[in-house]
Amino acid sequence: MKKHKSDLVVVGAGAAGLFASIHATELGLKVLTLEKNEYAGKKLFITGKGRCNVTNDSDIGNFINQIYPNGKFLYPAFKNFFVDEVISFFEKQNVPLELERGGRYFPKSNKSSDIVNALVNRCKSLKINILYNSKVINILSENNEIFGLEYESNNTKFQVETKKIILCTGGKSYPLTGSTGDGYNFAQKLGHTIIDPKPSLVSLICKDNFFENIDNLTLKNIKANLMIDNKICKCEFGELEIQGKILLGPVILTLSRWAVEALEKKQKVDIVIDFKPALDYEQLNKRLIKDFNENSKTKFENLLKLIIPIKLIPVFIKVLEIDKNKLANQLNSNERKKIIQQLKEFKISIFENSGFANAIITNGGINTKEINPQTMESKIIKGLFFAGEIIDLDAKTGGYNLQIAFSTGWLAAM
Numbered sequence: 001m002k003k004h005k006s007d008l009v010v011v012g013a014g015a016a017g018l019f020a021s022i023h024a025t026e027l028g029l030k031v032l033t034l035e036k037n038e039y040a041g042k043k044l045f046i047t048g049k050g051r052c053n054v055t056n057d058s059d060i061g062n063f064i065n066q067i068y069p070n071g072k073f074l075y076p077a078f079k080n081f082f083v084d085e086v087i088s089f090f091e092k093q094n095v096p097l098e099l100e101r102g103g104r105y106f107p108k109s110n111k112s113s114d115i116v117n118a119l120v121n122r123c124k125s126l127k128i129n130i131l132y133n134s135k136v137i138n139i140l141s142e143n144n145e146i147f148g149l150e151y152e153s154n155n156t157k158f159q160v161e162t163k164k165i166i167l168c169t170g171g172k173s174y175p176l177t178g179s180t181g182d183g184y185n186f187a188q189k190l191g192h193t194i195i196d197p198k199p200s201l202v203s204l205i206c207k208d209n210f211f212e213n214i215d216n217l218t219l220k221n222i223k224a225n226l227m228i229d230n231k232i233c234k235c236e237f238g239e240l241e242i243q244g245k246i247l248l249g250p251v252i253l254t255l256s257r258w259a260v261e262a263l264e265k266k267q268k269v270d271i272v273i274d275f276k277p278a279l280d281y282e283q284l285n286k287r288l289i290k291d292f293n294e295n296s297k298t299k300f301e302n303l304l305k306l307i308i309p310i311k312l313i314p315v316f317i318k319v320l321e322i323d324k325n326k327l328a329n330q331l332n333s334n335e336r337k338k339i340i341q342q343l344k345e346f347k348i349s350i351f352e353n354s355g356f357a358n359a360i361i362t363n364g365g366i367n368t369k370e371i372n373p374q375t376m377e378s379k380i381i382k383g384l385f386f387a388g389e390i391i392d393l394d395a396k397t398g399g400y401n402l403q404i405a406f407s408t409g410w411l412a413a414m
């Protein structure tokens with residue numbers, strides 16, 4: 001086995017690993033970065049639909065509130081390196097960021113490749129030794145202290161002697177990008193507890209066939225309640241997309257964290273959509289009476305065009321069991337009540353989630369109780385540090401997850 005030496009080995013050249021490598025080198029360490037892919041930042045390239053939502057314009061308190069299950073763990077990391085530092089880092093690399101709706105920062109160029117290139121170019125200018133196609137296969141420790149690791153490259157095994165390792169191997173989501181959960185196995189072998197990894201920020205699959213003929217529909221300004229065992233557990237406003245039996249869009253992605261956990265516990269999971277959140281039942285009743293009176297000779301099918309998107313009309317006719325040819329002036333108050341009920345409480349039973357292959361983030365990972373929040377060092381193994389999605393921390397969409405990776409990478413390097 002071929003051997004070499006390094007002050008620090010960073011495992012993984014994703015968001016966290018690149019930041020950790022850069023900062024550790026800036027602080028004077030000789031760093032070796034090992035990446036099993038053929039290039040760096042494979043996942044970063046696909047973030048924000050190819051635009052990369054780099055961070056969010058929130059203060060620390062609000063940031064922490066968006067992060068589960070223990071956002072407070074990140075306080076020291078955010079105190080050291082937060083939103084302003086990220087903006088200034090990319091500005092120095094000639095990649096200015098721009099603020100968009102919802103406090104989201106994107107590169108002005110709208111290209112995630114500019115973010116990856118900025119990081120890789122900074123690594124090059126610091127002469128960081130990044131070895132690609134190099135898969136770490138074993139972490140070596142003795143008496144609860146790191147002394148090296150083994151990796152494989154071109155069918156050859158190598159050993160690196162080091163006293164410090166930062167594990168930045170990501171979670172399990174989008175495994176094609178390289179995040180296949182390797183870090184969990186290393187950490188578990190070394191005595192760490194892994195909180196069961198689950199897909200999160202993931203689309204949900206309906207049990208019923210209501211929407212099977214709808215190829216693509218975006219509903220804006222709706223309210224969605226997540227019901228677990230018939231009790232409302234979370235509520236979100238905003239945009240929801242329907243693609244056949246699959247529900248997605250920001251509202252669903254945010255609710256998915258709790259839906260997935262409940263489905264795993266075999267609980268009953270429903271999404272209840274309010275298509276008219278701006279109107280209460282009474283206001284909606286008045287609005288329908290007015291519409292029906294003004295269009296008294298209009299067929300029910302055409303009347304629905306005034307109330308819901310065209311693609312939903314066959315769904316409503318089926319669920320309401322009202323004859324589509326009935327005229328507005330033939331609809332009775334019971335039928336109007338049924339329409340109102342479906343507009344305010346359209347219930348969709350959820351069967352399962354779309355899995356890690358389609359999940360933006362992993363819920364679960366290395367238990368934060370076993371990591372020192374001031375340093376990111378393992379409380380079990382001296383010299384072992386963690387950064388990024390490998391840690392049991394996840395947030396909703398909005399740039400929060402990348403900021404977690406950047407800040408923890410930075411702190412671990414320190």
Ligand SMILES: Cc1cc2nc3c(=O)[nH]c(=O)nc-3n(C[C@H](O)[C@H](O)[C@H](O)COP(=O)(O)OP(=O)(O)OC[C@H]3O[C@@H](n4cnc5c(N)ncnc54)[C@H](O)[C@@H]3O)c2cc1C
Pocket residue numbers: 011012013014015016017034035036037040041042043044046047048049052053054055134135136137168169170171173174177178179180182183359360361387388389390398399400401402403405
């Ligand atoms: C489709 C999609 C869109 C997203 N959009 C956004 C967004 O716009 N904003 C946002 O904040 N977050 C977004 N995220 C989440 C964000 O990408 C992650 O939170 C972030 O990339 C995690 O960084 P990381 O460095 O911890 O892990 P990763 O980026 O997954 O990097 C881990 C690296 O480790 C390498 N590795 C793994 N095992 C080994 C091994 N044994 N040996 C060597 N190398 C190894 C992998 O190949 C990989 O390169 C998105 C995620 C997805 C999937």
